[in-house]
Amino acid sequence: MANRTEILKRISGAPLRILTRLGGSDLPDRFHFRAAGERAVYEAVRAGTKLVKTAARAAAGEPKRLAAGKGTGLFDPRPTEEQVLMRDSMRRFAEEVLRPAARAADDAAAPQDAVLEQGHALGLAGLAIPESFGGAATERSTVTNVLIAEELARGDAGLAVALLAPLAVVHAIVEWGTAEQQARHLPPFLGDAHVPAALALLEPRPLFDAMSLRTGAVRTTDGGWALWGTKCLVPLGTRARFFLIAADVRGLGPRLFVVDRDTPGLAVTADPAMGIRGAGLGRLHLEGARVADDAMLGGATPSGAFDLGALVDRARIAWSAVAVGAAQAVLDYVVPYCNARIAFGDPISNRQAVAFMIADIAIEVEGMRLLVHRAASLADRGGAFAKPATLARLQCASKGMKIGSDGVQLLGGHGFIKEHPVERWYRDLRATGVLEGALLA
Amino acid sequence: MIDLEIPKRLRPLVDQAHAIATSVFRPISRKYDLAEHSYPKELDLLAAILDGVNDGGAGASASQLKRDTTPEEPGSDGAPKNRNGGNLATVLGMMELCWGDVGLALTIPRQGLGNAALSAVGTDEQKARFGKRWIAMAITEPNAGSDSAAIRTHARLDGDSWVISGEKIFVTAGDRAEAVIVWATLDAALGRAAIKSFFVPKGSPGMKVVRLDHKLGIRASDTATIVFDECRVPKENILGSAEIETDKSFAGAMKTFDNTRPVIAAMACGVARAAIDRTREILKDAQPRDANLRSPWLGSNADAELARLEAELEVARLLTLNAAWMADNRIPNSLQASMAKAKAGRAVTEITLRCVELCGATGYAEADLLEKWARDAKILDIFEGTQQIQMLVVARRVLGKTSAELR
Numbered sequence: 001m002a003n004r005t006e007i008l009k010r011i012s013g014a015p016l017r018i019l020t021r022l023g024g025s026d027l028p029d030r031f032h033f034r035a036a037g038e039r040a041v042y043e044a045v046r047a048g049t050k051l052v053k054t055a056a057r058a059a060a061g062e063p064k065r066l067a068a069g070k071g072t073g074l075f076d077p078r079p080t081e082e083q084v085l086m087r088d089s090m091r092r093f094a095e096e097v098l099r100p101a102a103r104a105a106d107d108a109a110a111p112q113d114a115v116l117e118q119g120h121a122l123g124l125a126g127l128a129i130p131e132s133f134g135g136a137a138t139e140r141s142t143v144t145n146v147l148i149a150e151e152l153a154r155g156d157a158g159l160a161v162a163l164l165a166p167l168a169v170v171h172a173i174v175e176w177g178t179a180e181q182q183a184r185h186l187p188p189f190l191g192d193a194h195v196p197a198a199l200a201l202l203e204p205r206p207l208f209d210a211m212s213l214r215t216g217a218v219r220t221t222d223g224g225w226a227l228w229g230t231k232c233l234v235p236l237g238t239r240a241r242f243f244l245i246a247a248d249v250r251g252l253g254p255r256l257f258v259v260d261r262d263t264p265g266l267a268v269t270a271d272p273a274m275g276i277r278g279a280g281l282g283r284l285h286l287e288g289a290r291v292a293d294d295a296m297l298g299g300a301t302p303s304g305a306f307d308l309g310a311l312v313d314r315a316r317i318a319w320s321a322v323a324v325g326a327a328q329a330v331l332d333y334v335v336p337y338c339n340a341r342i343a344f345g346d347p348i349s350n351r352q353a354v355a356f357m358i359a360d361i362a363i364e365v366e367g368m369r370l371l372v373h374r375a376a377s378l379a380d381r382g383g384a385f386a387k388p389a390t391l392a393r394l395q396c397a398s399k400g401m402k403i404g405s406d407g408v409q410l411l412g413g414h415g416f417i418k419e420h421p422v423e424r425w426y427r428d429l430r431a432t433g434v435l436e437g438a439l440l441a
Numbered sequence: 442m443i444d445l446e447i448p449k450r451l452r453p454l455v456d457q458a459h460a461i462a463t464s465v466f467r468p469i470s471r472k473y474d475l476a477e478h479s480y481p482k483e484l485d486l487l488a489a490i491l492d493g494v495n496d497g498g499a500g501a502s503a504s505q506l507k508r509d510t511t512p513e514e515p516g517s518d519g520a521p522k523n524r525n526g527g528n529l530a531t532v533l534g535m536m537e538l539c540w541g542d543v544g545l546a547l548t549i550p551r552q553g554l555g556n557a558a559l560s561a562v563g564t565d566e567q568k569a570r571f572g573k574r575w576i577a578m579a580i581t582e583p584n585a586g587s588d589s590a591a592i593r594t595h596a597r598l599d600g601d602s603w604v605i606s607g608e609k610i611f612v613t614a615g616d617r618a619e620a621v622i623v624w625a626t627l628d629a630a631l632g633r634a635a636i637k638s639f640f641v642p643k644g645s646p647g648m649k650v651v652r653l654d655h656k657l658g659i660r661a662s663d664t665a666t667i668v669f670d671e672c673r674v675p676k677e678n679i680l681g682s683a684e685i686e687t688d689k690s691f692a693g694a695m696k697t698f699d700n701t702r703p704v705i706a707a708m709a710c711g712v713a714r715a716a717i718d719r720t721r722e723i724l725k726d727a728q729p730r731d732a733n734l735r736s737p738w739l740g741s742n743a744d745a746e747l748a749r750l751e752a753e754l755e756v757a758r759l760l761t762l763n764a765a766w767m768a769d770n771r772i773p774n775s776l777q778a779s780m781a782k783a784k785a786g787r788a789v790t791e792i793t794l795r796c797v798e799l800c801g802a803t804g805y806a807e808a809d810l811l812e813k814w815a816r817d818a819k820i821l822d823i824f825e826g827t828q829q830i831q832m833l834v835v836a837r838r839v840l841g842k843t844s845a846e847l848r
Contacts, residue, residue: 072442073449076523077763080442143443207738312735335840347846355836355847362839363780367756374445374759381444390734391752398749 063179064130068382069139077373079147087147093122094155099421102156105278106424109270110238111162119163120194124148128170133186137174142314142379145171145441146321146372153325154332157428158278160322161439165235165279168318168440169197169244172256176298176306185258196239199256200231200284201246201315201437210312210436213254215286217247223293225249227257227286232271235438237282244297245284246308246437254308256297265289275427276435311437313389314379318439320372320392323400323432326425327365330407333422334358338410357406364399371395376441397433404429445759448525451533458534461487462541462711467810470542473661474813478653480617481545481661488550528700528765532707536758539711540718543817544661546708553614554578554701554825555622558638561697562680571640577618579609579667587830589624590633590691594669596625598683602673603639605647608666613824615665616650619643622680623669633691640678647672658816700768702778702825706761706785709821713754713789716796716814720747723800723809743799750792757785776838783831786822793818 079087101115127144129135152160166189173185188195203214215229227247244256259266271283298306338349338358348354375388404426408415415422447455465487473481538546555576559568585591594607605625612621620642627635641648652666724743733739760781767774793815797804804811822828837847
């Protein structure tokens with residue numbers, strides 16, 4: 001057994017970090033750390049990690065990429081022990097922080113500052129950032145990302161997207177950034193303050209094809225770039241400090257550009273939608289937005305070759321994981337409700353018409369989850385995952401929506417009013433199959 | 442560590458099963474669909490090979506569903522042990538065989554459902570004594586199908602013999618098998634607790650195959666009606682205890698299903714895979730352009746429909762592998778076994794019928810196998826528990842209800 005320090009080191013950026021970050025709040029108490037030892041080990045690890053962080057800052061040169069991991073060659077549906085620890089922590093955070101904040105965020109079409117700060121304190125960025133930049137990532141962690149997305153979305157899909165949006169930026173920079181871009185952009189995500197940033201891919205047109213972008217970047221006379229086009233339903237749009245914007249470059253193909261919020265030629269407006277409102281969706285209007293040459297992620301060098309297809313696939317895996325979480329939330333909610341709701345003298349769940357609908361939800365949630373996990377685990381191993389990702393998205397879009405709809409149906413009129421969250425899940429689950437990019441697993 | 446791929450160790454087995462499906466099953470598939478009730482003698486050689494493989498301990502078969510002697514793989518990082526054993530091997534092998542022909546797979550000698558039941562509930566001594574035979578399973582009666590607790594076939598002890606009387610229908614391989622495991626009640630008034638299973642060799646006095654059914658599909662497999670008229674078998678032929686205790690013993694008998702339901706689900710996955718593969722071949726001739734995976738709106742309606750069917754099949758397949766893996770690792774899997782069976786049963790029916798539709802006249806005519814697969818598919822949503830029974834099992838588990846509350 002690998003020692004516990006190693007395991008905790010990997011998740012040292014995770015919920016345990018809250019202990020020190022928010023030492024004065026009551027949040028740490030809510031995490032109910034079982035063993036006092038966990039905390040002690042954590043403190044030791046944390047001290048060590050800080051040293052690594054400062055030492056490695058100077059190192060540059062080749063960009064740091066996360067390598068594919070090795071499997072055991074055995075079929076296994078279980079997450080690792082470390083992933084289970086993390087999943088449980090995320091589940092508690094989702095139950096105790098996200099779910100209570102969900103309604104207000106949905107009404108306001110914006111995430112609460114406190115939620116973003118608490119979410120940042122989970123330290124998830126540390127899991128995505130390579131060790132040489134002070135993070136804890138050693139290899140690809142698509143499965144871990146998927147488990148996190150599932151659990152957060154089980155609390156609330158909109159807020160989950162808000163919390164995951166900066167991580168997508170981190171993932172993209174790790175995957176495609178130059179060494180210089182990594183050194184410049186990654187460390188701030190490990191700081192004490194939340195860094196709002198988002199990845200913008202989706203464009204507002206029917207039958208949107210993620211593989212052919214209308215947003216374009218053209219060379220400027222001073223050697224920089226000018227971006228033209230519109231990006232929509234961008235998470236944290238209303239507050240992100242910078243965006244990673246996907247645009248087509250003539251002769252090069254699609255690329256990502258780092259664009260600061262206050263860049264001349266970029267206007268941001270709110271873009272509230274049917275659901276996922278807690279993510280604070282925004283629309284980016286690019287009218288010749290000028291950025292420097294080095295704003296292009298990875299530059300024009302081979303090592304930074306950007307792969308839009310991989311981005312689209314990883315985004316679809318992440319959105320599918322969000323759908324799994326939201327669909328699971330529906331199941332969790334309708335079981336006790338239908339067991340308690342009496343009609344014609346019996347719980348309505350004693351009738352097959354109701355019971356079978358719930359059984360169907362249970363079967364389809366499990367099926368969706370397995371498809372997402374398979375795509376994610378293939379991605380971690382460096383296997384081809386385009387097709388599994390497509391199948392996962394298809395299934396999560398259709399069955400997820402069916403589950404959202406059945407959730408409202410099972411509550412009848414009560415499902416239609418905002419006293420219960422099922423109407424929100426109905427709206428949120430329609431995002432799967434519509435929203436592209438924005439998240440990365 | 443999450444990994445849902447076919448384990449490396451079992452890939453040779455999958456390849457072998459696929460080769461059998463291709464070179465043994467497919468060439469005679471239509472022949473025995475048309476010649477219902479004639480025995481596919483081509484399978485004798487195959488059965489002999491499978492026996493050899495199983496005796497070598499490396500096989501995937503009905504009798505390996507529970508008896509699992511594969512060594513446990515050490516877990517990495519102190520993780521719990523992970524066993525990829527007989528159940529996983531069996532469902533993976535079955536998917537491939539049924540990609541070839543499900544009717545033929547159901548009538549491979551010595552691979553009957555009775556063999557699975559014996560290895561699930563028989564004593565070691567019984568397994569040794571009965572195990573080398575082809576054993577069918579007789580549960581359903583003219584007036585008791587899904588409600589297997591309502592069976593009326595009864596058994597009474599008379600000296601050193603059990604005396605069994607009643608009528609069993611829908612016995613898969615009931616004519617060809619060398620023995621039948623029969624469910625009978627010791628006292629109909631006592632309900633489930635009194636239901637026991639008995640090993641009845643062919644030729645036992647009072648046992649008679651009275652009829653072979655003509656069917657919609659799986660016509661290569663015989664389906665028999667067997668009458669037991671004061672049929673006598675030795676006292677030791679009862680499987681499990683002769684005591685009427687609680688509902689426990691019935692639950693024990695039902696446990697067989699936890700192992701066999703994923704196998705039926707695997708059959709469904711194999712047939713569905715065959716239909717999708719064939720449809721892709723046929724449609725490729727009709728429209729040579731590959732569907733663009735990442736741009737779903739740009740493809741044809743047929744592309745989109747095939748992708749949707751693929752996703753449904755993939756769900757069924759992964760639910761099946763998951764349920765079998767749980768059985769291998771001794772994790773209770775009634776819920777997951779029923780989920781797999783429910784999903785795979787409805788998926789294979791939808792997929793094969795849709796593939797016939799997509800391929801038009803080519804799909805509907807006997808010149809191709811698609812129409813046959815669509816007929817074969819339907820039974821997979823019925824035997825070993827209908828769709829509706831699986832939904833009851835799932836619903837009761839998810840909602841925490843008894844069979845009295847949710848009927």
